[in-house]
Amino acid sequence: MKRLAVIAAAILTATALSIAPAAAHATLQSSNPAENSVLDAAPDEVTLTFNQTVSQNFATVTVIGSDGMDWAASDPVVDGGTVTVDLDGLGAGGEYTIGYRVVSADGHPITGSIPFQVTPSSPTSAAPAAPATTETTPTAVEETDSGFPLWTIGAVVAVVGAAGVLFALRKRSN
């Protein structure tokens, strides 16, 4: 029983470590809208193209406006190396930031953000971009991470493994 616990702990720890090894992981190749692009209308969807297949699970994409709202109107759809999220319009003209988090085939989470602008050509600029004032501007867009990060699995496994080792050691010292 004691030995079993030790073996189980060893296996679990090895499994946790095997999540880590680095193979070439996915990198973002392009996006639509492109980084720093200036659009005169809200796009229908956001597409991210990676250089290799990414995991069907764990993908999250947000489209955060300067109002702090997430305008992504669907869950991300992963098709090979392409991740798409629908937009159901956007808010006022201004800055938006695509925030993404995907897990590449080698298990590494890939995160990034892609800023773009929408400047409606209509004369009614509802929300003019405020010029630099001393007013505090909300710069940090907190990325809500609704995905289930792989590292938490590793952490849980590691904790379970450590507990098993501790248990075994404690039994031995009795």
Ligand SMILES: [Cu+2]
């Ligand atoms: Cu990697």
